[in-house]
Amino acid sequence: MPGRFVTRFAPSPTGLLHLGHVFSALTAWEGAQGAGGDCLLRIEDTDQARARPEYEAAIYEDLAWLGLNWPEPVWRQSERLDIYAAALERLGQMGVTYPCRCTRADIRAALSAPQEGAEHLSPDGAVYPGTCRGRALADCGPGDAIRLDLERALALLGGQTLIWRETGRAHAGTHTVDPDIMRRQIGDVVLGRKDIGAAAYHLSVVVDDAAQGVTHVIRGEDLFEATPIHRLLQALLELPVPVYHHHVLIRDAEGKRLAKRNDACAIRTYREAGRTPEEVKRMMKGEGL
Numbered sequence: 367m368p369g370r371f372v373t374r375f376a377p378s379p380t381g382l383l384h385l386g387h388v389f390s391a392l393t394a395w396e397g398a399q400g401a402g403g404d405c406l407l408r409i410e411d412t413d414q415a416r417a418r419p420e421y422e423a424a425i426y427e428d429l430a431w432l433g434l435n436w437p438e439p440v441w442r443q444s445e446r447l448d449i450y451a452a453a454l455e456r457l458g459q460m461g462v463t464y465p466c467r468c469t470r471a472d473i474r475a476a477l478s479a480p481q482e483g484a485e486h487l488s489p490d491g492a493v494y495p496g497t498c499r500g501r502a503l504a505d506c507g508p509g510d511a512i513r514l515d516l517e518r519a520l521a522l523l524g525g526q527t528l529i530w531r532e533t534g535r536a537h538a539g540t541h542t543v544d545p546d547i548m549r550r551q552i553g554d555v556v557l558g559r560k561d562i563g564a565a566a567y568h569l570s571v572v573v574d575d576a577a578q579g580v581t582h583v584i585r586g587e588d589l590f591e592a593t594p595i596h597r598l599l600q601a602l603l604e605l606p607v608p609v610y611h612h613h614v615l616i617r618d619a620e621g622k623r624l625a626k627r628n629d630a631c632a633i634r635t636y637r638e639a640g641r642t643p644e645e646v647k648r649m650m651k652g653e654g655l
């Protein structure tokens with residue numbers, strides 16, 4: 367018998383929620399409702415430099431105003447840093463991570479070398495050129511990032527075929543992690559920092575989706591490209607694999623993706639202008655779920 371459907375809405379409290387978030391939240395909530403399951407709310411506040419308590423408060427307020435509710439307690443990632451540190455430690459013991467002391471400028475300089483191609487875009491920006499690869503974890507200094515050693519990770523998984531199922535319209539079907547695409551477009555991503563116990567998004571999201579029993583990850587299409595990394599981490603950490611659904615992104619009148627700093631589309635702005643939740647929902651539903 368299939369288990370209960372569990373999905374989540376996982377905003378980062380780094381700005382006010384806008385129409386794009388409403389679309390994401392409603393897609394998740396309606397998915398859960400249709401399946402008789404739950405939609406969890408998770409606060410992804412690991413970026414302590416940008417996360418702000420007032421934005422977190424605004425998330426609860428705006429979602430409640432829209433008529434959405436969620437099971438309590440709400441998980442806040444900033445309270446789970448020890449769990450991510452343990453996962454990072456485990457990956458270290460498996461020999462698939464290394465410390466990296468490169469600055470952004472170092473990486474840019476290495477990438478501008480003529481032998482490097484133009485194909486260096488990954489979900490994290492440039493594919494890391496591998497300068498620190500091979501450094502021992504014991505040599506990890508203050509300020510060092512911990513990176514995944516993609517080649518070692520792939521070798522450890524010994525040619526296993528890693529698949530995931532996607533139900534979002536744009537990419538519906540079964541997907542396979544392609545090692546060559548991973549090498550070309552993703553590379554050695556940052557997973558965290560040991561000295562301050564920080565976890566990067568890829569690690570915390572995978573750990574928490576598993577810990578919360580999420581069966582269906584519903585999120586924006588901008589994260590589709592990150593899914594192979596998540597699938598790889600699930601394989602390494604022996605975590606269950608949810609079904610993924612990447613939905614279309616809401617765009618503004620010029621076709622640009624809505625950004626958090628775009629307060630014109632913030633739910634707060636509509637609320638204060640006297641719009642009703644139904645009007646706000648209709649505003650974004652024009653795009654189709």
Ligand code: GLU
Pocket residue numbers: 376377378410571584585586589
């Ligand atoms: N916290 C991410 C964001 O606000 C979403 C992460 C996810 O759904 O996997 O963009």
